[in-house]
Amino acid sequence: MKKGLLLSFLTLAGFSNAQLVSDSVSMGASYANNVWYSLENDEQGTAQAANNWDLGFATTISPSNSLAASIIFNNKIGTVYAIPGTNGTDLATADTAGISTWTTLYNSELTWTEGALNAASAGGTDYGWGNYDAVNHTGIVANRVFAVKYSNGSCKLFTVSLSFMNSEYTINYSNADHSGTGTTTIAITPYATKNYVYYPVGGALIDREPASTTWDLLFTQYATNNGAPYPYNMVTGVLHNVGVEVAEVHPVNNPVTDMSYGSATYSEDINTIGYDWKTYAGSYTIEDSLVYFVKDVDGDYWRLIMTGFSGSSLGKTVFKKEKVSSLNVSENQELISGIFPNPAVNNVTVMIDSKSTATVRVLNMTGQVVFESDANSNALEAVNISTADFTNGVYLVQVSNGTSATAQRLVVQH
Structure with missing residues (x-):
């Protein structure tokens, strides 16, 4: 089942300090083990024999x-x-x-x-x-x-x-x-x-399995009905946990800079990452215009880029990951009453409705904070932002007050 995610649910605190880090998971020769993996805490538990x-x-x-x-x-x-x-x-x-x-x-x-x-x-x-x-x-x-x-x-x-x-x-x-x-x-x-x-x-x-609240991804072999050369084949790849959702975005110009997680379509299908991010023709080739966004078991959002696969010699998958957003506050309170004009040219007004002092940030799609200010509490307040020096493109306006957060898209077009 697929469903879109509302961008206003996302908390972007700390987003500007995020960065891609490299990691890997080894299943062992001939894919001997299953490995459960947490995006937040890395490998969970001990790798277990796949055939026991x-x-x-x-x-x-x-x-x-x-x-x-x-x-x-x-x-x-x-x-x-x-x-x-x-x-x-x-x-x-x-x-x-x-x-x-x-x-x-x-x-x-x-x-x-x-x-x-x-x-x-x-x-x-x-x-x-x-x-x-x-x-x-x-x-x-x-x-x-x-x-x-x-x-x-x-x-x-x-x-x-x-x-x-x-x-x-x-x-x-x-x-x-x-x-x-x-x-x-x-x-x-x-x-x-x-x-x-x-x-x-x-x-x-x-x-043999860690607690369900402690892992997001399972590196394993599984049967897939891919139709060739037989109705079912055993493949090596990644399945995700119950409650985890994944968006596959393809093609993208550059997975390292793509930040389209807010507009991506997320799926509960456990094989959304699956196995077909790699192809074999004498050696393994990794699809280089593909990025995954993962909503983990805690509700946080991650960017995942597959970068390498060793094959059966080591059963090793190499990837890069980055936390791009945290869902750690109420999803129900909307703090932004409006943004206008949108698209903006030289100025934009953000209407804030918060019961406590709120922080207003504008972030570009690489995660850089380009504007930050506080808004008064217990009042509907208009925050005026000059966009004259913003480059054309898509931005995220994020308002948070410690208990709730809302983010909405802003387009700047001079």
């Missing part, structure tokens, strides 16, 4: 949370299928005789809410891996047997159910020949600060 889990279970059962009932699969370790014609009681009799003809299930590359197991849904009360108990309202009852075929050729079968009362998943599993049966119960409450808790079928639960 099969299934990821959302840690919420709240229907108001978009992640509820999401179960993702790790295509790094193999493929997963819903066995046709089975129900949740068929684990002991299901077989894999027709596996070569079954439809492979994939996580959505656009949203975390639609994991690979959810993709088996027929709609209605069917969550893909189970049906909502519409009689007792106690949980989601297994309605299919799934098969995981691992890269080494082995296979496991399993079913999943969820108890609302106990806030726990139950996974019943076996080998494809029905040996090695077992049951694992996953209590999700201890992992409520995370998006997912992870599990290799028949193995031990893995707590």
